[in-house]
Amino acid sequence: MELPYAESFKIKMVEHIHRSTKEERLQWIKEAKYNLFNLRSEQVFVDLLTDSGTGAMSDRQWSEMMLGDESYAGASSYFKLKNAIKNILGFDYFLPTHQGRAAENVLFSVLVKEGDIVPGNSHFDTTKGHIEFRKARAIDCTIDEAFDTTLKHPFKGNVDIDKLEKVLKEHNDKVPFIIVTITNNTAGGQPVSLQNLREVRAVADKYGKIVVYDSARFAENAYFIKTREEAFAQLSIKEITKEMFANADVMTMSSKKDAIVNMGGFIGMRSEKLFQEASVFNIMFEGFITYGGMSGRDMNALAQGLDEGTEFVVLQNRIEQVAYLGRKLVEYGVPVQEPFGGHAIFVDAKRFLPHLPKEEYVAQTLAIELYIEGGVRGVEIGTLLADRDPETRKDRFPKLELLRLAVPRRTYTNNHMEYVAVALGNVYARRKSITSGMKILKEAPIMRHFTVELDRI
């Protein structure tokens, strides 16, 4: 018999998790004002809220923690990270930040001003938030195929080159840069092909624009290029990574994802001038340029994580586990974005609960039902997250209304994935009994999903 696929790691340390009852969960979710961000972690059995900062570090990363240099300026940990960024990603200049959105804040303080337009492929919510906070506008140029969850396109994260050129033709002088998010989180953890990255580069060169990569899950993107884009199948993940970033001028990184650390981020740059301009804001918002919000030990673990996170088997273990969850859900009839994403399975809430009106926060309703069913916490990527239009203050209804089940790296077993699939399968079996959704009681003026208070209709 052919030997089955199995993970290339074993577990050295475990953490107890509490399995609650349905009655407890009904009470807790009510107390949390039907906002899953308000739950205490002990009230959650399998936590798929995010894959950000929730991964398990390796023994080698933990060893690196012990070697951290906590000097304020010029720490050896800074140089260790600088070398890893140069060798693995190819950037000469970098600034450490405490996480990804801090990198956006520092970079956009230099590059974005009022009235600007930033085209890209489904900007992540903090990216969009930092653009809109500066009274600029984000325009989504993702290919249309991304918005049909039944269509099996291998690179649903791609930028639509015609849409991008249209924005540049109409607003050329207002565009400070083009941003490409790899992988495209909002569209379902979907990859961008290397060919598409090269096409974006060519358009940027034609119009004299900078290209920025939002790189939180760049290694997962490289894995999909290797396994789906035939021309690059023979290259290693590290070689593909270099090829991808060769088409960018700047990168922002949330290290909490593909670099498998619990906290951290950075900006990678080629231009010394940009580095100097950004340094001013880094010092003001984050810390001196050789630590920027990170401890020395965290910079060490991050340098090690960048190396491990760009190894084929590490990515294969991770992406295969997400696919395992996806296949189980499909078996139970649950409608999901296909192909499966790199970091998460995205459940299509409109297809799951087609009888609920879009004004009733359909994906949030589904997230609450899944929590009540099995103590599983996912996250809404739908109307709550899309927020209100800054001008009209009306709800923006996104093309996709999704419940994201993000899988932390090396944290849960496939047994947990089976459990999650059965819980959601049970909700699917009783979907017709869910006859109404949610209404908002209280919300913040921006990024409301974190703190919103809701009630049943």
Ligand code: F0G
């Ligand atoms: N860009 C992308 C594509 C992201 O997914 C995130 C975070 C960020 C930027 C911001 O990074 O959290 O370190 O400040 N995504 C998390 C998630 C929160 O759950 O998808 P951060």
